[in-house]
Each structure stands twice: as C-alpha cells, then as structure tokens.
Amino acid sequence: MDVTFNAVVSHQGDGLSLYAYLDGYFPFIDNNDWAARLVADTTLVDDSVMVGNPQLRLGQQLSFCLNHYSEEAVDIGWQLLWQNDAFFAVHKPANLPVHRTTRNVYNTLTALVRRTSDWPEAQLLHRLDQETAGIVLFAKNNDQAKLWQPKFHTLVTQKIYQAIVYGTPDWTELEVNNKLAVRGDSPIRCQMHVCRADEKGKASTTRFRVVQRMAGYSLIECELVTGRKHQIRAHLAHLGHAIVGDKIYAHQGEYYLHRLADSLTPEHHQQLLSPHQLLLAHRVTLQQSDDQQTAPVVIVDDHYPMAWQAFLAGLLDPLLVLTQTHSNNSKDLGMTNPSPSAADFFDVNFAALAANPDLSGLAEGLAEFGRIDSQASFNAFCRASCTLWRNQVAHQDGAPKAQFDELQARIAEGAVTDSVIATPWGGVVITRLAPPTVEKYLVVQRGGYLALETHSVKQEQIEVIEGRGLLLVGELGETELRVHALAPGDRYAFVPGMEHCLIGTEDLLIFERSNDPKGMDQDLIFLYTPEA
Known part of the structure; x- marks a missing residue:
C-alpha cells in the first residue's frame, strides 16, 4: 500500500540528505533504494x-x-474514553507503541489519533510502555500542550494500574520505597534495578494491594506515587512477583533478548503465558482546577486485552499444565476419586490477617489453632474464628445486606427445590444451571462455615457480594492454608486440587460461577466437614 508521511526536520536531521534522513526514519526497511520507493512528485x-x-x-x-x-x-483499535475543551483520554491497546519505534512509524497511537480524530495537532501528555494497555492523556493542540505539560503532576492526582503477577503474595497491602537506576553491566540496557545502598538512583514509591489470588497468580492493584521508568514492573519483580508476560523483568530477561534478536518463537510465547505483559493503566484521577472545591474527574478503562481475559478465564493451556505439574498423584486431574489430601496436616498462615491493623489481634488469637490435622481441629479453628471476630472486630450488623436477607428468606420458606437448597450453614440459591456452567449464591449465616473441600475437575470463581468473613485456601502441592479476610468486591479463583473453606464471621453472601464437567459438585471431595 502507498502511505504518506509528514515530519518536521529535527536537530538530528539537520544537514542530512533526504535519503540519509529516510535511512534513520525507517531503520526496519532493508531495501533503501529511496529513489524507487518514493512515489514520483509526492515529496514536498x-x-x-x-x-x-x-x-x-x-x-x-x-x-x-x-x-x-x-x-x-x-x-490499532484505540478508543476515546473522555474529553474536555483542553485534553482527552484514550484507551491504548497492548502492543501499540505511543510514538515511533524502530519497528513502527505509521501505526503508533499518536499517529493514529492525529490521522483519525478531530485533533490533528494532538500532543502526548505522558507515555505508556508499548506492551502496557490502558489510559493515555493527550492535549488537543500545541497551545494546550504547552499549558498542561508543565502542570501534569498537579493535573493527575492519582494513577492506578492493575497487573497479573506470578505467585500469591503473603501481604495484602504493601508500600515499596527505594531507588531505581539502570546498570552499565546489565545485558538489557533499559532495565531498571533496585539500587543497593552504595548506588545512586531516583527515589520511587509504589503502593500495592492484592485484589484477587488465583492458582499460582494474583491480580494486583498498583498506585504510582512517583513515576519512574518501568517502576511498577521493577518493583513487582524485586518483590518476587514479576508481571505475567513481562519479557524484561520475568525469566531473567531471556525473552526480551530473544525479541531483540528477532528469535522469539511460538514456544517462547507459550512459556511467557501471554503475548504481552499483563499490565493495564486502569484508573486516572484529574484535578483540573486549583480550586479544591472543584470535583475531580475519575477516568476508568475497563477495556481489558483479550490475552488478559483469556488468562483469567483459564483458557491458556499452560495454566492447566502448571496445575498438573504442581499437583501430586493424589490430586491428579485425571483421577476420578482422588484421596482427600496427600497432607497429614495443614499449617495455617496468618500473614495476610496480621498485616491488617484491624485484624492483627484476630491473627494473634487464632495462633494457637495454627495446625489443622483432624476433624476436631478444623471445627475448633472455625468456631474460634467466629467467636474472636465477634469479640475483637467491629462487625457490620448495620451494613446494607438486602440481597442476603432476600435470599435467606427464600431458603427459609420451605422445602428443597431445584433452585434452593437449605444447609446447616445457610443455603444455596442456584441462578443458572447450564452444564457445565453453574451459577449460584452461597448464603452463609453468621457463625456458619462450609467444609474444607477440593474438587478433581471443577473450576470456580467467587465474588463477595455482601457481608464479611474469612477464607481458608491452599496452594497446589502445599501443606499450608492461608487465611484471608473477605469484604464486598473481593474475588478469588480456585482450580482443581485447591483446598478452600468459607467462614461466615458475619452474614456473608457469595456469588459463585463454576465450570463443572461432571455435574454440579459431583467431583466434590470433603477433607473436613462442619460438626452439627
């Protein structure tokens, strides 16, 4: 196809011949016979x-x-998210560069916006890495850029990213403060490193919060306090939780070096688990006026990349391979009736509770119940959790729970039906039964708790709708159960072989969506059950 380009000669091009200028402008074009490549009479x-x-x-x-x-x-599917008279926000797809690179000149975010929007003079106010998706801000013209670029740090008062990372942190919230710098001896010159005490670097601060824990992975919310190059990626890698698909900061940078050498293969992408790093600039807060009475503008980007959605939906084969690799024979996904557990006991990890100032006393009180190795010790732990919560934690009896009350009333109306099942801990209300997909509400009354259970083939995702409680969850192949506090909006995913238990320290409403190939809970394995 014939493509027209417009450019302004910079200092680097001053004095060069046209053909030498084009050599630098298009380094990826091997055939640089520019007399033949230029369409006649179009060079202005x-x-x-x-x-x-x-x-x-x-x-x-x-x-x-x-x-x-x-x-x-x-x-090239950028989308307009928001605008005012001076600037606008767009969604940048993953793998679309914001400006020209050694591989792309025509199809960059800036070039696309200028060609296909009402703002041919649009100017970037900031940048995102090529593989990062999410919100990018533009000034509408040169005059607005001159006005707002110097004030960018007061204009943007909060920047929130989301990332899918390797591993499950033993913290729920964490602030990282350190210095970042490149190192001359690094094989990847652009890589940022956390500085040693004797090294110089730029101060950097990021606040992290675990949103969802999955089988060997976590969804993390990342708030940039400072804005250093690769800051989130470098900080997460330093914490031992590199972003999935990150070619520089995961796998010791092996796949970035392959990309530089143009030697990335489909097998490499399978090992990376994603064609790009799973990082999204998710939310930006703008303060457009010095008048603090003026309400801020919050821009949210929910256009998650397809690779992100596929990963969370468990559609990537490597995730299943990982599950099989880390499970022992008693939890082999191919077995019809695995034994309840390969472990003779579970040690309980309270780190997530202890890190929360409101729940650290609960963690201390439960410490004496730190090993579950029998039916009796399981029930003792669950009962103590509810009792200590009631005595130590400010509970939310007055919090809205209209949906909980409505579903509880349905359960209390009478006999078991195809969609309503009463249980000792509350009940189940089934909203969709379209095998293998099942959707249902778990109505857990205060003081009630479910069995410690696992599944041979079922995959499930849960979301807390109302109320509060605790979750016991084990990682594949481990003899440890981690305790997490549950609050509305929290989400978790379980794959076959993961032990888990819900405890209603207060009235708790959970929505569950599962893929159940054998039929609803036909592969259910009880490890320990509630006492009557």
Whole structure:
C-alpha cells in the first residue's frame, strides 16, 4: 500500500540528505533504494515539490509517499474514553507503541489519533510502555500542550494500574520505597534495578494491594506515587512477583533478548503465558482546577486485552499444565476419586490477617489453632474464628445486606427445590444451571462455615457480594492454608486440587460461577466437614 508521511526536520536531521534522513526514519526497511520507493512528485519540502536527494534543514516541513509500505502488525483499535475543551483520554491497546519505534512509524497511537480524530495537532501528555494497555492523556493542540505539560503532576492526582503477577503474595497491602537506576553491566540496557545502598538512583514509591489470588497468580492493584521508568514492573519483580508476560523483568530477561534478536518463537510465547505483559493503566484521577472545591474527574478503562481475559478465564493451556505439574498423584486431574489430601496436616498462615491493623489481634488469637490435622481441629479453628471476630472486630450488623436477607428468606420458606437448597450453614440459591456452567449464591449465616473441600475437575470463581468473613485456601502441592479476610468486591479463583473453606464471621453472601464437567459438585471431595 502507498502511505504518506509528514515530519518536521529535527536537530538530528539537520544537514542530512533526504535519503540519509529516510535511512534513520525507517531503520526496519532493508531495501533503501529511496529513489524507487518514493512515489514520483509526492515529496514536498515546505509545500514545494522536490526531486532527487536534497539536503534538509532544521524545522523544514517534510511530506513524502512510500509505495508498497508495510511494518510490524499492531492492534490499532484505540478508543476515546473522555474529553474536555483542553485534553482527552484514550484507551491504548497492548502492543501499540505511543510514538515511533524502530519497528513502527505509521501505526503508533499518536499517529493514529492525529490521522483519525478531530485533533490533528494532538500532543502526548505522558507515555505508556508499548506492551502496557490502558489510559493515555493527550492535549488537543500545541497551545494546550504547552499549558498542561508543565502542570501534569498537579493535573493527575492519582494513577492506578492493575497487573497479573506470578505467585500469591503473603501481604495484602504493601508500600515499596527505594531507588531505581539502570546498570552499565546489565545485558538489557533499559532495565531498571533496585539500587543497593552504595548506588545512586531516583527515589520511587509504589503502593500495592492484592485484589484477587488465583492458582499460582494474583491480580494486583498498583498506585504510582512517583513515576519512574518501568517502576511498577521493577518493583513487582524485586518483590518476587514479576508481571505475567513481562519479557524484561520475568525469566531473567531471556525473552526480551530473544525479541531483540528477532528469535522469539511460538514456544517462547507459550512459556511467557501471554503475548504481552499483563499490565493495564486502569484508573486516572484529574484535578483540573486549583480550586479544591472543584470535583475531580475519575477516568476508568475497563477495556481489558483479550490475552488478559483469556488468562483469567483459564483458557491458556499452560495454566492447566502448571496445575498438573504442581499437583501430586493424589490430586491428579485425571483421577476420578482422588484421596482427600496427600497432607497429614495443614499449617495455617496468618500473614495476610496480621498485616491488617484491624485484624492483627484476630491473627494473634487464632495462633494457637495454627495446625489443622483432624476433624476436631478444623471445627475448633472455625468456631474460634467466629467467636474472636465477634469479640475483637467491629462487625457490620448495620451494613446494607438486602440481597442476603432476600435470599435467606427464600431458603427459609420451605422445602428443597431445584433452585434452593437449605444447609446447616445457610443455603444455596442456584441462578443458572447450564452444564457445565453453574451459577449460584452461597448464603452463609453468621457463625456458619462450609467444609474444607477440593474438587478433581471443577473450576470456580467467587465474588463477595455482601457481608464479611474469612477464607481458608491452599496452594497446589502445599501443606499450608492461608487465611484471608473477605469484604464486598473481593474475588478469588480456585482450580482443581485447591483446598478452600468459607467462614461466615458475619452474614456473608457469595456469588459463585463454576465450570463443572461432571455435574454440579459431583467431583466434590470433603477433607473436613462442619460438626452439627
């Protein structure tokens, strides 16, 4: 295809011939016979047609057309999220560069916005890494850029990212403060490193919060306090939880070096688990006026990349491979009736509770119940959890729980039906039964708790709708159960072989969506059950 380009000659191009300028502008074009590549009579310098190979001068307006042009394919589906008279916010797809690179000149976010929007003079106010998706802010023209670029740090009062990372942190919230810098001896020159005490670097601060824990992975919310290069990626890698798909900060940078050498293979992408890093600039808060009475603007980007959605939905084969690799024979996904547990006991990890100032006393009180190795010790732990919560934690009896009350009333109305099942701990209300998909509400009354259980093939996701409680959950192949406090909005995912138990320290409403190939709970394995 024939493509027209417009450029302004910079200091780097001052004094170069046209062909030498094009060599630098298109480093990825091997055939640089520019006399043949340039469409006749389309080369303009300051609106005058030029022929041959003229010398260029600083500031000249250059326009030219190349025939049979192509470059690396990228996702060009940017979307407008918000605008006012001065600037606007867009969604940048993953793998779309914001400006020209050594591989892309025509299809960059800035070029696409200028070509296909009402703002041909749009100017970037900040940048995102090429593989990061999410919110990018533009000024609508040069005058607005000059006005707002110096005030960017007061304009943007909060930047929140989301990331899917390797591992499950033993903290729920964490603030990281350290210095970041490149290292001259690093094989990856752009990689940022956390500085040692004797190294110089730029101060950096990120606040992290675990949103959801999954089988060997976690969804993390990341708030940038400072804005250093690769800050979130470098901090998470330093914590031992690199972002899934990150070619620089995961796998010791092996796959970034492969990309530099143009030697990335489909097998490498399978090992990375994603074609790009799973990082999204999710939410930005703007304060457009110095008047603090003016309400801030909150922009949210929920356009999660397809690779992100596929990963969370468990559609990537490597996730299943990982599950099989880390499970022992008693939990083999191919077995119809695995034994209840390969472990003779479970040690209880209270780190997440202890890190919460409101729940640290609960963690201390439960410490004496730190090993579950029998039916009796399981029930003792669950009962103590409810008792200590009632005595030590400010509970939410007055909090709205209209949906809980409505579903509890349905359960209390009478006999078991196809959609309502009464249980000793509360009950189940089934809202969708379309095998293998099952959707249902778990109505857990205060003081009630479910069995410590696992499944051979069922995969499930839960979300807390109302109320509060505790979750006991084990990782594949481990003899440890971690305790997490539950609050509305919390989400967790369980794959076959993961032990888990819900405890209603207060009235607790859970929505569960599962893929149940054998039929609803037909593969259910009880490890320990509640006493009557």
